[in-house]
Amino acid sequence: MRPSFDLPPNARVLMTGAAGYVGQALVKALALSAPTSWQWVLTDTQSAEGARSEANTRWVAGDLSDPRVCDALFQQPVHAVVHLAGLMSGRTEQDVALGERINLHACLDLLARCRAQHSQGGPLVRWLMTSSIAVYGTPLPPRIDDHTPQRPSLSYGTHKRMLELMLDDMNRRGDLDGRAVRLSGVVLRPVLPNGALSGFNSDLIREPLSGRDYVCPVSPDARLWLLSLPSALAHLTRLLGLDHATWFRVMGPAGTCALNAPAWPVTVQEVLQAMAQIDPQAPQRVQFAPQPDLQSQFGAWPQDVSFALAQHLALTDERQTFKHDLSAFMRQLAQSILIP
Incomplete structure (x- = not known):
């Protein structure tokens, strides 16, 4: 059964990190399941081999920390952002300044553009971000559930947690429809x-x-x-298309935009x-x-784990x-x- 998508029929969807491992697979998956009338803007530091070349797809190759790249991404109103781009954990530990630039500051700039778009009368952006279980630091607790405190002990996890908090604040202010799913190693x-x-x-x-x-x-x-790639794609597809009323009913009482993927x-x-x-x-x-x-x-x-929020949202276990x-x-x- 094809998934339903609670976005406009002519939605313009921006995906960052589209040439990465998860990004390329998600582009292919959404090409089969998302409405054919959507317009796609795909970005990464370089285009993927065999990248989509359909008339409704545009590639913008470049560094997200370059304002000119972001200008190009927001030339027209954006309805949804799937943010997959990031510098991974090991490289972030080796070069913290580069990690902050890519994982944190570039993302904050994109979020600011989403807020500006809405404040100027444009669409409220649905923002779906891959976070990480790296938000939990060492020593790891004996049990993790939806209410376990996050105390990251890696810079990568710290950046992800900071962005989760930013999404929470923008959601509270009505500037964004922000969602984050914490993936384990895919x-x-x-x-x-x-x-x-x-x-x-x-x-x-x-x-x-x-x-x-x-x-x-x-x-x-x-x-x-462990989390398989097909399951990760199913989580992202489900959360991208999920209607706001269902999302808020489940996540609102939890007071957070982020949940742990099963x-x-x-x-x-x-x-x-x-x-x-x-x-x-x-x-x-x-x-x-x-x-x-x-x-x-x-x-x-x-x-000893519980993925109750994910189960309430019908994410695959x-x-x-x-x-x-x-x-x-x-x-x-x-x-x-x-x-x-």
Whole structure:
């Protein structure tokens, strides 16, 4: 069944980070599900290979921190923004000034333009942003639910939390229809030097199932949260099209614009056992060299979780989709690397 979209038939939708891993997949997914009358403005530092070339699509390549790029993005009124662009966790830790420029200041400029558009009589912008479970810092609590305090211990998580608060304030003032979904490490990511510290989640699965040895930077008892790309796309599509009344009914009492996307809490050992159902030799290709800092931030996620807000908004929970059969979930992931 095609999803419904509570946006004007002629909506002009801006997507940042459209050439990234999630961005390219979301562009393709929305091309199949969104109204064909929508106008698209896609932006990234460079256009994606094989990028959309339809008459209703325009690419703007450039750095979001360049005012001229933002001027081009807002040449005409914008009805919705899907903000995926950002500098990943590892690179942000290495270059905090660059991280602030891309993750924080460029985004604040876009938000200011949304507010100015509405204050001048233009459309109220529906803003959908990918946030991150990195808003939770170390030591991670024994349980995470929709009311767990956010105390980030990485600059990347701090930037995401600051933007969530900005969305809350703009929503309160009626300047924006702001929504943020906190994603865990999306699998299976390709081998890319994008600086995501949680990228080992994908490496742990992809490398052994591809017949290659892998040195895991967390221990066998490390606890991960896994989220497949198709599920992440479903979350974003659902929240982009969700009507404001339903969104406010669920999120208003919570007093926040941000919710945790349902993820699958697993241990590394459980991942290896599930992989063995696909390739009995795969677990033997994994060795361990735990890095304490990485394990404390990305390998200590609680198994006691609640995604109540997401459930109220009918976001997919893959544990239910696969009837809590982790090996079935892993088989779906393996299809993307041509494992029969």
